[in-house]
Amino acid sequence: MLNLWGSKTRKDCSGINRRDFLSVGTLGMAGLTLPGLLKARSAAASSGRSTPDTSVIWLWLGGGPTHVETFDPKMSAPAEFRSMVGSVQTSVPGLHIGGLFPQMGRMADKMAFVRSFAHGNSGHTGGTHFVMTGVDHPPADAGQPPIRPSLGSMTARVRGANSAATGLPTYVRISGLYADGPHWLGSAFAPFDVGGQARNNINLNQPLERVNDRRALLRQFDNIDRNIDRSGTMAGLDAFDQQAINLLMGRARDAFNVEREDPRTRDRYTIGTAGLGANLLLARRLCQAGAGFVTLNYSNSSQGWDMHNDMMPQLRQACPPMDRAIAVFLEDLEQCGMSDKILLVITGEFGRTPRINGSAGRDHWGPLCTLALAGGGLRMGQAIGDSSARVEVPRTTPIYPKDLMATIFHVLGINQQTHYQDQSGRPTYLLPEGARPIAELV
Secondary structure (H helix, E strand, C coil), X not given: CEEECCCECCCCCCCCXXXXXXXXXXXXXXXXXXXXXXXXXXXXXXXXXXXXXXXXXXXXXXXXXXXXXXXXXXXXXXXXXXXXXXXXXXXXXXXXXXXXXHHHHHCHHHEEEECCECCCCCXXXXXXXXXXHCCCCHHHHHCCXXXXXXXXXXXXXXXXXXXXXXXXXXXXXXCCCCCCCCHHHCHHHCCEECCCCCECCECCCCCHHHCCCHHHHHHHHHHHHHHHHHHCHHHHCCHHHHHHHHHHXXXXXXXXXXXXXXXXXXXHHHCCCCCHHHHHHHHHHHHHCCCCEEEEECCCCCCCCCCCCCHHHHHHHHHHHHHHHHHXXXXXXHHHCCCCCEXXXXXXXXXXCCCCCCCCCCCEECCCCCEEEEECCCCCCEEECCECCCCCCECCCCECHHHHHHHHHHHHCCCCCCEEXXXXXXXXXXXXXXXXXXXXXX
């Protein structure tokens, strides 16, 4: 069994513990070995599927980021409503965003800020389900499981769960989120989990904490390669066992190794970004190697983005690393010629109350939410929609989670009418009824 274990990380704002490790092979939920998982995925994949080379990186701001202090500062509103951190003029004339995002402001011509994104569910898990699947599910906040597949699982179902060229999973989860699974699409289309139990059937048996020399770790992989070759084991494996080994030892494995990047690139991504930059670099590498949908979660304050109390110091802790990481990522995509190939989506489960509360924070608010996008061949350099005078609700036509989903389908080249049979045998559309791509973007 090969496990690359890292150290335990902090709880996020919803109390979920995460373990920061890299392991390869079993899907704990389904009890499948990696070769078995590949077989299941191959059997479930539709024949003759199209494989566009576009990808989505889904950056989740867990806890519910404030829409006011991020992308809709509304400095014309009374003091108790407008941004607590002021605003910055961006590179787009007349467009202002939150005052702690000057570097993103400089890159605003490569971004779109949606100011009429809404859904109305102000619960952490309920709001997450709504944004991740396009369907409201209030019982989620009472601990009920999801009722719809996530966008990533939909992508894997349409494209096939592994890249035919590299074996890399189509759907990769760097950070786990509620409602990010496959539901009725089946476990073959669950996310391939970098931060969980999804990859652990070939074992290095050495904690990362004890590997001080990263080159020594790579040499151990090289020894595994040579030993397998000398023993003739490779020749004796069936096609899916071979694919599993290739996933670990070939180009797909290299995609997980950010050490292969130029040190200057790594430094740009990692210095001053509180871990977000490193995850964005990993996500970019995974997309280059064939992943179609990558999810990650970022928070860098004691409450995540669930800032009910004493909001100002938490924003000053969380926002500057995000500001730098996003700017570096967008610059890197441009230099790599990938700006049109990768769509970055920045969102969370809801926004925050328009009026600052008595504890100098903001509470849950589903009637207006946070959303920004970059790349993907869409029309950038704009604010889309408008909020009411006190940033309470959309003033213009609301944009709903299902419309965001339809926009992502557009980027990924997925037919808006795509449907499959659910567990009861009933044909079910992937997109909720009435979903349309955001007109200003496409």
